[in-house]
Amino acid sequence: MRLSPDDIIFWRHGFLKLNGTIVFTWALMFVLAAGSKLVTRKLSTDLERSPWQNLLEIVVTGIEKQIVDVGLRNPQKYIGFLGTIFLFIALASLCTIIPGYEPPTGSLSTTAALALCVFVAVPFFGIEEQGLVGYLKSYTEPTVIMLPFNIISELSRTLALAVRLFGNMMSGTMIIAILLTITPFVFPIAMSALGLLTGMVQAYIFSILAGVYIAAATRGRKSKTEPKQSLTA
Amino acid sequence: MDSTTIIAVASIVTAGLTIALGSIGPALGEGRAVATALSSLAQQPDAGSTITRTLFVGLAMIESIAIYCFVVSMILLFANPFWNHVIAQTAGK
Numbered sequence: 001m002r003l004s005p006d007d008i009i010f011w012r013h014g015f016l017k018l019n020g021t022i023v024f025t026w027a028l029m030f031v032l033a034a035g036s037k038l039v040t041r042k043l044s045t046d047l048e049r050s051p052w053q054n055l056l057e058i059v060v061t062g063i064e065k066q067i068v069d070v071g072l073r074n075p076q077k078y079i080g081f082l083g084t085i086f087l088f089i090a091l092a093s094l095c096t097i098i099p100g101y102e103p104p105t106g107s108l109s110t111t112a113a114l115a116l117c118v119f120v121a122v123p124f125f126g127i128e129e130q131g132l133v134g135y136l137k138s139y140t141e142p143t144v145i146m147l148p149f150n151i152i153s154e155l156s157r158t159l160a161l162a163v164r165l166f167g168n169m170m171s172g173t174m175i176i177a178i179l180l181t182i183t184p185f186v187f188p189i190a191m192s193a194l195g196l197l198t199g200m201v202q203a204y205i206f207s208i209l210a211g212v213y214i215a216a217a218t219r220g221r222k223s224k225t226e227p228k229q230s231l232t233a
Numbered sequence: 234m235d236s237t238t239i240i241a242v243a244s245i246v247t248a249g250l251t252i253a254l255g256s257i258g259p260a261l262g263e264g265r266a267v268a269t270a271l272s273s274l275a276q277q278p279d280a281g282s283t284i285t286r287t288l289f290v291g292l293a294m295i296e297s298i299a300i301y302c303f304v305v306s307m308i309l310l311f312a313n314p315f316w317n318h319v320i321a322q323t324a325g326k
Binding site: 003069160163164166167168170171174201202204205208209212 | 283286289290293297300301303304307311312
Protein backbone atom coordinates (compact mmCIF):
# COMPACT_ATOMS: atom_id res chain seq x y z
CA MET A 1 0.00 0.00 0.00
CA ARG A 2 1.17 3.51 -0.84
CA LEU A 3 1.74 5.83 2.11
CA SER A 4 2.32 9.03 0.15
CA PRO A 5 2.41 10.38 -3.43
CA ASP A 6 6.21 10.20 -3.13
CA ASP A 7 5.94 6.62 -4.36
CA ILE A 8 4.30 7.51 -7.69
CA ILE A 9 7.24 7.96 -10.03
CA PHE A 10 6.60 9.51 -13.41
CA TRP A 11 10.10 9.85 -14.74
CA ARG A 12 13.52 8.75 -13.62
CA HIS A 13 17.00 9.63 -14.87
CA GLY A 14 19.92 8.57 -12.71
CA PHE A 15 19.35 9.89 -9.21
CA LEU A 16 16.88 12.51 -10.50
CA LYS A 17 13.31 11.40 -10.29
CA LEU A 18 10.02 13.15 -10.80
CA ASN A 19 7.56 11.83 -8.25
CA GLY A 20 3.88 12.55 -7.74
CA THR A 21 4.47 15.09 -4.99
CA ILE A 22 6.61 17.34 -7.19
CA VAL A 23 4.33 17.06 -10.21
CA PHE A 24 1.13 17.79 -8.28
CA THR A 25 2.76 20.65 -6.33
CA TRP A 26 3.90 22.33 -9.53
CA ALA A 27 0.50 21.77 -11.14
CA LEU A 28 -1.19 23.44 -8.16
CA MET A 29 1.31 26.30 -8.21
CA PHE A 30 0.68 26.77 -11.92
CA VAL A 31 -3.11 26.76 -11.45
CA LEU A 32 -2.91 29.28 -8.59
CA ALA A 33 -0.45 31.61 -10.32
CA ALA A 34 -1.97 31.46 -13.79
CA GLY A 35 -5.51 31.71 -12.42
CA SER A 36 -4.84 34.81 -10.37
CA LYS A 37 -2.83 36.35 -13.23
CA LEU A 38 -5.74 35.79 -15.64
CA VAL A 39 -8.32 37.18 -13.23
CA THR A 40 -6.35 40.28 -12.26
CA ARG A 41 -5.49 41.11 -15.89
CA LYS A 42 -8.41 43.51 -16.26
CA LEU A 43 -9.62 44.70 -12.89
CA SER A 44 -12.43 47.21 -12.59
CA THR A 45 -13.28 49.53 -9.73
CA ASP A 46 -16.82 50.48 -10.78
CA LEU A 47 -19.97 48.47 -10.17
CA GLU A 48 -19.57 46.29 -13.27
CA ARG A 49 -17.04 43.57 -12.56
CA SER A 50 -16.37 40.03 -13.66
CA PRO A 51 -17.57 37.14 -11.48
CA TRP A 52 -13.99 35.89 -11.11
CA GLN A 53 -12.91 39.24 -9.70
CA ASN A 54 -15.81 39.00 -7.25
CA LEU A 55 -14.64 35.54 -6.20
CA LEU A 56 -11.06 36.66 -5.63
CA GLU A 57 -12.23 39.73 -3.70
CA ILE A 58 -14.36 37.57 -1.43
CA VAL A 59 -11.43 35.21 -0.82
CA VAL A 60 -8.94 38.01 -0.15
CA THR A 61 -11.20 40.05 2.14
CA GLY A 62 -12.22 36.87 3.97
CA ILE A 63 -8.59 35.94 4.64
CA GLU A 64 -7.83 39.53 5.66
CA LYS A 65 -10.67 39.48 8.18
CA GLN A 66 -9.44 36.20 9.67
CA ILE A 67 -5.90 37.60 9.99
CA VAL A 68 -7.25 40.67 11.81
CA ASP A 69 -9.29 38.39 14.10
CA VAL A 70 -6.12 36.50 15.04
CA GLY A 71 -4.64 39.75 16.35
CA LEU A 72 -2.34 41.00 13.58
CA ARG A 73 -3.06 44.68 13.04
CA ASN A 74 -2.04 45.31 9.43
CA PRO A 75 -3.18 42.26 7.45
CA GLN A 76 -1.80 43.63 4.15
CA LYS A 77 1.70 42.78 5.36
CA TYR A 78 0.97 39.17 6.29
CA ILE A 79 -1.63 38.16 3.68
CA GLY A 80 1.11 37.34 1.16
CA PHE A 81 2.45 34.61 3.43
CA LEU A 82 -0.60 33.37 5.35
CA GLY A 83 -2.99 33.68 2.40
CA THR A 84 -0.71 31.75 0.08
CA ILE A 85 -0.35 28.93 2.60
CA PHE A 86 -4.11 28.78 3.06
CA LEU A 87 -4.89 28.82 -0.66
CA PHE A 88 -2.27 26.18 -1.45
CA ILE A 89 -3.45 23.71 1.21
CA ALA A 90 -7.11 24.40 0.47
CA LEU A 91 -6.66 23.86 -3.27
CA ALA A 92 -4.52 20.77 -2.62
CA SER A 93 -7.36 19.14 -0.71
CA LEU A 94 -10.13 20.54 -2.92
CA CYS A 95 -8.59 18.97 -6.04
CA THR A 96 -9.04 15.46 -4.58
CA ILE A 97 -12.36 15.37 -6.46
CA ILE A 98 -10.28 15.00 -9.66
CA PRO A 99 -9.65 11.29 -10.34
CA GLY A 100 -6.02 10.21 -10.38
CA TYR A 101 -4.95 13.15 -8.27
CA GLU A 102 -3.37 12.73 -4.86
CA PRO A 103 -2.89 15.69 -2.55
CA PRO A 104 0.80 16.67 -2.32
CA THR A 105 0.12 17.62 1.31
CA GLY A 106 -0.23 13.87 1.94
CA SER A 107 3.55 13.65 1.74
CA LEU A 108 5.66 14.49 4.78
CA SER A 109 8.16 16.40 2.57
CA THR A 110 5.57 18.99 1.51
CA THR A 111 4.16 19.52 4.99
CA ALA A 112 7.66 19.71 6.49
CA ALA A 113 8.56 22.36 3.91
CA LEU A 114 5.45 24.38 4.78
CA ALA A 115 6.14 24.05 8.51
CA LEU A 116 9.76 25.14 7.96
CA CYS A 117 8.46 28.23 6.13
CA VAL A 118 6.45 29.07 9.26
CA PHE A 119 9.48 28.28 11.45
CA VAL A 120 11.55 30.84 9.49
CA ALA A 121 8.77 33.39 9.07
CA VAL A 122 8.00 33.71 12.79
CA PRO A 123 11.44 35.09 13.82
CA PHE A 124 11.58 37.09 10.55
CA PHE A 125 8.40 39.00 11.29
CA GLY A 126 9.22 39.13 15.00
CA ILE A 127 12.64 40.71 14.46
CA GLU A 128 11.20 43.09 11.88
CA GLU A 129 8.57 44.26 14.35
CA GLN A 130 10.47 44.52 17.63
CA GLY A 131 14.16 44.35 16.68
CA LEU A 132 16.65 41.55 17.29
CA VAL A 133 17.10 42.21 21.02
CA GLY A 134 13.39 42.66 21.61
CA TYR A 135 12.60 39.42 19.82
CA LEU A 136 15.30 37.44 21.64
CA LYS A 137 14.04 38.90 24.92
CA SER A 138 10.61 37.44 24.25
CA TYR A 139 12.17 33.98 24.77
CA THR A 140 12.92 34.83 28.40
CA GLU A 141 9.31 35.75 29.22
CA PRO A 142 7.90 35.48 31.85
CA THR A 143 11.21 34.47 33.55
CA VAL A 144 14.66 33.30 32.42
CA ILE A 145 13.83 29.80 33.69
CA MET A 146 11.37 29.46 30.79
CA LEU A 147 14.11 29.94 28.16
CA PRO A 148 14.72 26.23 27.34
CA PHE A 149 10.99 25.50 27.32
CA ASN A 150 10.31 28.36 24.92
CA ILE A 151 12.99 27.04 22.56
CA ILE A 152 11.63 23.50 22.82
CA SER A 153 8.10 24.72 22.11
CA GLU A 154 9.37 26.57 19.03
CA LEU A 155 10.77 23.30 17.66
CA SER A 156 7.96 21.01 18.77
CA ARG A 157 5.21 23.16 17.30
CA THR A 158 6.96 23.10 13.92
CA LEU A 159 7.01 19.30 14.11
CA ALA A 160 3.37 19.31 15.21
CA LEU A 161 2.34 21.53 12.28
CA ALA A 162 4.03 19.21 9.79
CA VAL A 163 2.80 15.92 11.26
CA ARG A 164 -0.77 17.19 11.82
CA LEU A 165 -1.30 18.20 8.20
CA PHE A 166 0.47 15.08 6.90
CA GLY A 167 -1.50 12.76 9.20
CA ASN A 168 -4.86 14.25 8.29
CA MET A 169 -4.25 14.19 4.54
CA MET A 170 -2.62 10.75 4.58
CA SER A 171 -5.42 9.29 6.71
CA GLY A 172 -8.00 10.66 4.26
CA THR A 173 -6.53 8.92 1.22
CA MET A 174 -5.67 5.83 3.28
CA ILE A 175 -9.20 5.39 4.65
CA ILE A 176 -10.67 5.72 1.15
CA ALA A 177 -8.17 3.16 -0.18
CA ILE A 178 -9.02 0.71 2.62
CA LEU A 179 -12.78 1.25 2.20
CA LEU A 180 -12.52 0.66 -1.56
CA THR A 181 -11.35 -2.87 -0.83
CA ILE A 182 -14.12 -3.54 1.71
CA THR A 183 -17.26 -1.71 0.53
CA PRO A 184 -16.49 -0.63 -3.01
CA PHE A 185 -19.33 1.53 -4.21
CA VAL A 186 -21.19 4.00 -1.98
CA PHE A 187 -19.35 4.37 1.31
CA PRO A 188 -16.06 5.76 -0.09
CA ILE A 189 -18.04 8.70 -1.54
CA ALA A 190 -19.22 9.70 1.93
CA MET A 191 -15.68 9.41 3.23
CA SER A 192 -14.27 11.54 0.41
CA ALA A 193 -16.90 14.21 1.19
CA LEU A 194 -15.69 14.08 4.80
CA GLY A 195 -12.14 14.29 3.45
CA LEU A 196 -13.00 17.56 1.65
CA LEU A 197 -14.30 19.01 4.93
CA THR A 198 -11.22 17.84 6.82
CA GLY A 199 -8.97 19.33 4.15
CA MET A 200 -10.65 22.74 4.42
CA VAL A 201 -10.51 22.68 8.23
CA GLN A 202 -6.83 21.70 8.13
CA ALA A 203 -6.01 24.50 5.67
CA TYR A 204 -7.78 26.94 7.99
CA ILE A 205 -6.05 25.51 11.07
CA PHE A 206 -2.60 25.60 9.50
CA SER A 207 -2.82 29.23 8.41
CA ILE A 208 -4.56 30.34 11.63
CA LEU A 209 -1.89 28.65 13.75
CA ALA A 210 0.85 30.28 11.64
CA GLY A 211 -0.94 33.60 12.17
CA VAL A 212 -1.20 33.01 15.92
CA TYR A 213 2.52 32.20 16.13
CA ILE A 214 3.43 35.33 14.13
CA ALA A 215 1.08 37.43 16.27
CA ALA A 216 2.68 36.07 19.45
CA ALA A 217 6.15 36.89 18.08
CA THR A 218 5.29 40.39 16.88
CA ARG A 219 3.43 41.74 19.86
CA GLY A 220 5.37 39.83 22.55
CA ARG A 221 6.27 42.88 24.61
CA LYS A 222 3.45 45.21 23.73
CA SER A 223 1.17 43.76 26.39
CA LYS A 224 3.89 44.67 28.87
CA THR A 225 4.66 48.20 27.61
CA GLU A 226 1.08 49.34 27.12
CA PRO A 227 0.17 49.47 30.82
CA LYS A 228 3.42 51.38 31.48
CA GLN A 229 2.53 54.01 28.90
CA SER A 230 -0.86 54.46 30.45
CA LEU A 231 0.81 54.89 33.83
CA THR A 232 3.20 57.60 32.63
CA ALA A 233 0.46 59.34 30.67
CA MET B 234 9.76 -18.19 17.05
CA ASP B 235 12.41 -16.66 14.84
CA SER B 236 13.09 -12.92 14.90
CA THR B 237 10.95 -12.22 11.81
CA THR B 238 7.84 -13.60 13.48
CA ILE B 239 8.57 -11.73 16.71
CA ILE B 240 8.97 -8.45 14.83
CA ALA B 241 5.77 -9.02 12.85
CA VAL B 242 3.73 -9.89 15.96
CA ALA B 243 5.16 -7.02 17.98
CA SER B 244 4.50 -4.52 15.15
CA ILE B 245 0.89 -5.58 14.61
CA VAL B 246 0.02 -5.72 18.31
CA THR B 247 1.73 -2.39 19.00
CA ALA B 248 -0.01 -0.72 16.06
CA GLY B 249 -3.40 -1.83 17.38
CA LEU B 250 -2.56 -0.80 20.95
CA THR B 251 -1.22 2.58 19.76
CA ILE B 252 -4.38 3.62 17.99
CA ALA B 253 -6.66 2.06 20.61
CA LEU B 254 -5.07 3.64 23.68
CA GLY B 255 -4.14 6.82 21.86
CA SER B 256 -7.68 7.63 20.81
CA ILE B 257 -9.11 7.43 24.35
CA GLY B 258 -7.54 10.63 25.60
CA PRO B 259 -8.32 12.84 22.59
CA ALA B 260 -11.90 11.48 22.50
CA LEU B 261 -12.49 12.47 26.13
CA GLY B 262 -10.81 15.82 25.54
CA GLU B 263 -12.82 16.62 22.43
CA GLY B 264 -16.04 15.67 24.18
CA ARG B 265 -15.26 18.02 27.04
CA ALA B 266 -14.26 20.83 24.69
CA VAL B 267 -17.42 20.57 22.58
CA ALA B 268 -19.65 20.31 25.67
CA THR B 269 -18.10 23.44 27.19
CA ALA B 270 -18.28 25.32 23.90
CA LEU B 271 -21.97 24.41 23.49
CA SER B 272 -22.87 25.55 26.99
CA SER B 273 -21.03 28.83 26.50
CA LEU B 274 -22.71 29.26 23.11
CA ALA B 275 -26.07 28.84 24.83
CA GLN B 276 -25.12 31.46 27.42
CA GLN B 277 -23.61 33.98 24.98
CA PRO B 278 -24.88 33.53 21.41
CA ASP B 279 -23.34 36.90 20.47
CA ALA B 280 -19.82 35.55 20.93
CA GLY B 281 -20.65 32.65 18.61
CA SER B 282 -18.07 33.35 15.90
CA THR B 283 -15.19 33.73 18.37
CA ILE B 284 -16.18 30.62 20.30
CA THR B 285 -16.54 28.58 17.12
CA ARG B 286 -13.16 29.68 15.77
CA THR B 287 -11.38 28.97 19.04
CA LEU B 288 -13.20 25.65 19.27
CA PHE B 289 -12.07 24.61 15.80
CA VAL B 290 -8.46 25.50 16.49
CA GLY B 291 -8.59 23.75 19.86
CA LEU B 292 -10.23 20.65 18.38
CA ALA B 293 -7.51 20.43 15.75
CA MET B 294 -4.87 20.70 18.45
CA ILE B 295 -6.51 17.93 20.48
CA GLU B 296 -7.12 15.81 17.43
CA SER B 297 -3.49 16.07 16.36
CA ILE B 298 -2.60 13.83 19.33
CA ALA B 299 -4.83 11.11 17.91
CA ILE B 300 -3.33 11.80 14.48
CA TYR B 301 0.19 11.28 15.86
CA CYS B 302 -0.88 7.86 17.17
CA PHE B 303 -2.44 7.09 13.80
CA VAL B 304 0.76 8.07 11.98
CA VAL B 305 2.84 5.88 14.29
CA SER B 306 0.55 2.88 13.80
CA MET B 307 0.51 3.40 10.03
CA ILE B 308 4.32 3.51 10.00
CA LEU B 309 4.39 0.30 12.05
CA LEU B 310 2.01 -1.41 9.63
CA PHE B 311 3.08 -0.15 6.20
CA ALA B 312 6.58 1.36 6.47
CA ASN B 313 8.12 -0.55 9.36
CA PRO B 314 11.88 0.14 9.49
CA PHE B 315 12.67 -2.97 11.61
CA TRP B 316 10.69 -5.22 9.29
CA ASN B 317 12.38 -3.73 6.22
CA HIS B 318 15.78 -4.25 7.87
CA VAL B 319 15.09 -7.94 8.58
CA ILE B 320 13.69 -8.49 5.09
CA ALA B 321 16.74 -6.85 3.54
CA GLN B 322 19.04 -9.06 5.65
CA THR B 323 17.29 -12.31 4.75
CA ALA B 324 17.25 -11.28 1.07
CA GLY B 325 20.97 -10.54 1.25
CA LYS B 326 21.81 -14.00 2.63
